[in-house]
Amino acid sequence: MPAEKHREATLDDAAIQRRLEDADIRVNPERLQILGRLMSNAGQACTAQELYPRGVEESNAAAVSRVYRTLHLLEKKRVIERRVRQVRGRPVFTYLYGEESASSRIRFQCRSCGASVVADDIQLREQVAKVGADQGLPVASKEDIVVWIACNRCSAGTRD
Structure with missing residues (x-):
């Protein structure tokens, strides 16, 4: 599979595979790659576009569809978290790995830039x-x- 050739060697594949198996998700090279990228950037939100398999053109509708299906599955199994923010009036979804194990949290989130902080x-x-x-x-x-x-940053910019 082409995605396998372009895998990033950022994390131990066994750790990524274990995380998928723990969530009862069938392991395949694309899922390993997508979760591996999210895990290597734990705590930082990534867009789906940033998670496209390396070497696949963005216009490849099948690859884009597989990325979104994988993200949806990972979110459904609570392996990752999806966040939404508004950019120029349009929702932008980002995906985050690393905070999914917490119980309900109170998150203060800016409507404009999407910045957020969790109240512990x-x-x-x-x-x-x-x-x-x-x-x-x-x-x-x-x-x-x-x-x-x-x-504060967005509030300061809208007061003019």
């Missing part, structure tokens, strides 16, 4: 979850609570 305050998370439950909106144990804000 257990009491705050419990209070917000309680308020949601009291109002009939319970928070799932693995679901993030997102507080949409405008960061």
